[in-house]
Amino acid sequence: MTRTKKLLVAGLAIAVVIGTAYALRPKGSGTEVASPETATQSAAALTVAVLTPEKSVWPIEVQANGWLAAWQEVVISAQVGGQMITSINAEVGDTVAENALLSELSTGSLTNQIIQLEASVESAKASLELASADAERAQQLSGGSSISKQQAAEYFATERKAKADVQSSEAQLASAKLDLAHTKITAVTGGIISSRSAAIGNVVSAGQELFRMVRDGRVEWQAEVPLNQLRSIKVGMPVSIPTPIGDVSGAVRRIAPTASESNGRVIVYVSLTPPKGLETPKTGIMISGKFEVGSREALSVPSSAIVMQDGFSYVFTVNAGETNTVSRVRVETGRRQDDRIEITSDLPETAQIVQAGGAFLSDGSVVRVVPAEADTVATAPLVEGAAPASGAATTEVQK
The missing domain is CATH 1.10.287 (Helix Hairpins)
Structure with a gap:
């Protein structure tokens, strides 16, 4: 047999062996190229809650800053001169009644x-x-x-x-x-001693200040309100003021007839009513407060639904269809109440808003809406196949 014939026979034998092995292989075995859809389903997913905006009546508020000061400050001075102080019976911070003995002179x-x-x-x-x-x-x-x-x-x-x-x-x-x-220095009214300049052994002169008091212990908030917002504020209007001792309610007592020459703001005097069990707020503190000037309807979403990107506010909405996708929608925000934020721009009341986890989404991401009963939120990526949070209305992102 010639060399050429030998090579031809060997090649035919190899072809027969390979063909037989391919015909006898198990079904589904071997290496296959996964489709894009299959690869997408095996990717990691983010589970988030979906909800619609909430419409309710919110108060309209005017923000202002101001100082806590005494409602009325009482100055107690010596009415007789040339006498020496022999005793002091009150200290700063003491609450005294009317006609209480504060000091005595020789x-x-x-x-x-x-x-x-x-x-x-x-x-x-x-x-x-x-x-x-x-x-x-x-x-x-x-x-x-x-x-x-x-x-x-x-x-x-x-x-x-x-x-x-x-x-x-x-x-x-x-x-x-x-x-x-x-020679007996008494309190002309009840209140809290805010300062004392009297000292035992000093010889006083007529009219010399010895004590200073906060009349009746009443402290008020002197808010500085811009002129363009003053027209909304009326005497008797309720006010909410956060103080170091907790939130304190109050009411507008008086509005100053003139504006400040330095900043053009008008002082609004607010009487405070500390809750029972809380002490009177300290004077000399600069705080912010809110005047409740009315109310109007507000369309709001949870603060967790707002995503800040490039200095703007966005929400992600789910587009219904055979293949759900999310859209990034720019919104304008307004008032804040507790953990909810008002949306002032156009946003449909029926929009399906991603409640949390928007930072992991991108415009056009394909999602799968999973029905649920509660509003439990998962804000971290979940591996495909992991069970979503119990009772959560969720969407599963397919990247």
């Missing part, structure tokens, strides 16, 4: 002055008695020739002067007694 010199003035009163009264007797005798003798009219007039004038001296002495005595009473 009384020695005033007591001696009173004794001296009492003696002056008695002397004046004695002079008055003598003058009255002379005037009465002059009255009896004025009809005869025993006394001239000029002498009678002098007796009558002396009596009037003696009466005036008595009144003057009594007035000086009363003034000295009043000064003695003023």
Whole structure:
């Protein structure tokens, strides 16, 4: 057999063996190229909740900043001078009642002055008695020739002067007694001591400030409101103010008649009503608050549905069809209430909004809507085949 014939026989034998092996292979065995659809189904998926926007009535609010200050500040000063402070009975932060004793001054010199003035009163009264007797005798003798009219007039004038001296002495005595009473520094009204400048041993002067009080312990919010928002605010309007001790409600008490020359804002005085069990807010704190000027309907979505990209706000909506997809929709936002945000741009009330996990989506992603009963949300990627959160209305992203 020639070399050419040998090669031909060997090739035929190899072909027969390969053909037999291919015919006898098990079905489905071997390497196959997966279709794009099959590859998509085996990819990782993100499970999120789907809901529709909610329409409800929300309050319209005006935001403002302002200081917490005393409703009325009471200054307690010394009404008598030249006396030394001998005791202090109140400290900063104390709540005191009306007429409560705050401090005492020395009384020695005033007591001696009173004794001296009492003696002056008695002397004046004695002079008055003598003058009255002379005037009465002059009255009896004025009809005869025993006394001239000029002498009678002098007796009558002396009596009037003696009466005036008595009144003057009594007035000086009363003034000295009043000064003695003023050595006891008392609260002219109830309230909270906010400052104290009195110190034991100091000699006070008349009119010197010793204590400062927050009248009745009432603190108000002095909000600075821009002129263009002032027209919405009325006396008696409710106000909500977050403070370091918790949220405090209040009402507009008064609106200032003039605007500030420095910033053009108008002061709105708000009376605060702290909840029971909470102490009065501290003064001197700058806080923000909200005036509730009305209400209107709002279309809102949970804050988790808002996705911030490139400085704009977006939501993802599910497009219904045989093959569901999601669309990225730019929206304008408005008011915020709890964990919901108002949508002010056009958005259908029936839109299917992805509640959370939008950061993992892209415009045009193909999704599969999975029906559910509750609003449980899964916000992390899930491997295909993993069960979604129990009771969640979900979409499964196919990347």
